[in-house]
Amino acid sequence: MSNDSIFKTFLVAFLLCVVCSILVCLAAIVRIDKEAYNKQLEIRKTVLFAGGYQQQIDDGGNIDELFTSNMELKLVDLATGEYTTAVDAATYDQKEAVDNPELSEKIPADLDVAGIGTRAKYAAIYLEKSGAVILPIRGAGMWGPMYGYIAIAADGTTVKGFTFYQHAETPGLGAEVDNPNWKKQWPDKQVYNSSGKLALKVVKKGKYNPNAADAVNTIDGIAGSTVTGSKVHGIIRYWFGENGYAPFLAKLKAERG
Numbered sequence: 001m002s003n004d005s006i007f008k009t010f011l012v013a014f015l016l017c018v019v020c021s022i023l024v025c026l027a028a029i030v031r032i033d034k035e036a037y038n039k040q041l042e043i044r045k046t047v048l049f050a051g052g053y054q055q056q057i058d059d060g061g062n063i064d065e066l067f068t069s070n071m072e073l074k075l076v077d078l079a080t081g082e083y084t085t086a087v088d089a090a091t092y093d094q095k096e097a098v099d100n101p102e103l104s105e106k107i108p109a110d111l112d113v114a115g116i117g118t119r120a121k122y123a124a125i126y127l128e129k130s131g132a133v134i135l136p137i138r139g140a141g142m143w144g145p146m147y148g149y150i151a152i153a154a155d156g157t158t159v160k161g162f163t164f165y166q167h168a169e170t171p172g173l174g175a176e177v178d179n180p181n182w183k184k185q186w187p188d189k190q191v192y193n194s195s196g197k198l199a200l201k202v203v204k205k206g207k208y209n210p211n212a213a214d215a216v217n218t219i220d221g222i223a224g225s226t227v228t229g230s231k232v233h234g235i236i237r238y239w240f241g242e243n244g245y246a247p248f249l250a251k252l253k254a255e256r257g
């Protein structure tokens with residue numbers, strides 16, 4: 001058959017299309033894998049930051065190694081405060097669960113101080129090898145949802161670290177929640193007071209009194225950002241209340257504190 005035949009022309013064009021399609025698909029798969037890996041790395045970094053490993057990371061520590069040797073993923077049934085294996089922890093996505101009626105529940109408006117509407121039944125938490133727990137938190141900010149992690153020591157009340165990894169607050173204003181100078185207030189604050197009552201709060205900038213009896217439960221707000229400060233306050237009040245981690249932390253304290 002001549003090289004100029006119509007059949008050969010179509011065959012070459014067809015084969016070229018097939019080869020190009022395969023190359024495009026492979027490139028897309030590699031990109032999706034890389035994006036998924038980067039997303040996972042970012043979460044791991046955030047969890048390590050909240051858990052007090054920032055210095056090791058800044059010193060060049062390998063995030064994956066630090067994470068796998070220090071953190072264990074667990075699911076907590078928020079209603080009972082018990083660990084659960086009702087769903088597979090490795091494939092569970094708490095953000096997606098919020099949109100699944102079987103895995104989530106609506107929050108009555110009067111209890112919804114974080115402005116989240118619905119919460120997943122199970123929380124994907126990380127148990128750090130010292131017995132501390134790194135807990136996901138979320139709530140409405142001034143301009144959109146805020147997602148973060150807060151680390152609590154094995155005593156069930158002492159904050160070890162706090163960080164948001166996603167929010168839409170304004171740079172220079174609410175986005176100062178990311179400022180290390182603001183975040184450094186959090187470690188050693190107490191979520192509950194000596195009577196076991198939820199006491200951690202975020203106050204308007206300037207209202208914090210380091211000599212007050214409740215200074216250990218108080219976070220100073222951000223200048224010019226009272227709205228974001230009160231949103232973070234709401235997030236804390238929801239997640240450490242009875243409908244958040246209070247039952248789980250009470251058990252943690254009883255068992256390990």
Ligand SMILES: Cc1cc2nc3c(=O)[nH]c(=O)nc-3n(C[C@H](O)[C@H](O)[C@H](O)COP(=O)(O)O)c2cc1C
Binds near residue numbers: 168169173175
């Ligand atoms: C464009 C724009 C963006 C703002 N972004 C924020 C913000 O992200 N967080 C915040 O708390 N306040 C923000 N504010 C200011 C709030 O409207 C409000 O004035 C402030 O929270 C009050 O804080 P203050 O009592 O400390 O002054 C913004 C204001 C404007 C005009």
